[in-house]
Amino acid sequence: ILNVEQSPQSLHVQEGDSTNFTCSFPSSNFYALHWYRWETAKSPEALFVMTLNGDEKKKGRISATLNTKEGYSYLYIKGSQPEDSATYLCAFPSGGSNYKLTFGKGTLLTVNP
Amino acid sequence: GAVVSQHPSWVICKSGTSVKIECRSLDFQATTMFWYRQFPKQSLMLMATSNEGSKATYEQGVEKDKFLINHASLTLSTLTVTSAHPEDSSFYICSARDTGLAGGHYEQYFGPGTRLTVT
16 A cells, blocks of 8 residues: 655635645655646646656745655745635556556645635 | 537536536547546545446445446446435545556546535
8 A cells, every 4th residue: 555645734814825734655666747626516627747867846825845865745835815715636656557546645736814 | 720629527426316517529439438437635446447338346445335436438437425424525526547548658638626614
């Protein structure tokens, strides 16, 4: 059973604050790491697929970094807005050609206006 | 693009009855779909991998005779919870993998989920 941990479990920030949270995963047999954004009553939305150690990806105000040697990825949100409020999930693939994802419990971000 | 629908979005059923949940990929073909379950404050847990035209692969601890999966076309997979009990009450969510994407890093596109309550 793979251990994918996310911290913190929840986070409240004020509009305009920048924030970050962590996903830790097994550092051996690394293949990729996925980040998803999940708003209430909607489908989880793919944000990033991180594949190389030292990778940094950016999508608007959201960016992510990857350290495969130590087994963690950070997600950063710059200048949080209320519409960023969501649960952010990371997922670690295994299972060969079936590419099965093991998810963390997520970080619930609430941005107060 | 890459939209997955799921129906129904919520359902209440009586103990002992069966419930069918549909997962459709609307604008792409999906040879492989996945069914997950999420209990409160827990992570999404993979129940089974559904492959078009063949039997589903179930994760350890998931009863295949209780959770029947059918993937009869490249755009539709169904999960039937048979003889439902209150402990089956959970949030069920499907995802579909885009058959057309190149490369080894497969993206999964998720439906919005189904809240099942068994009374």
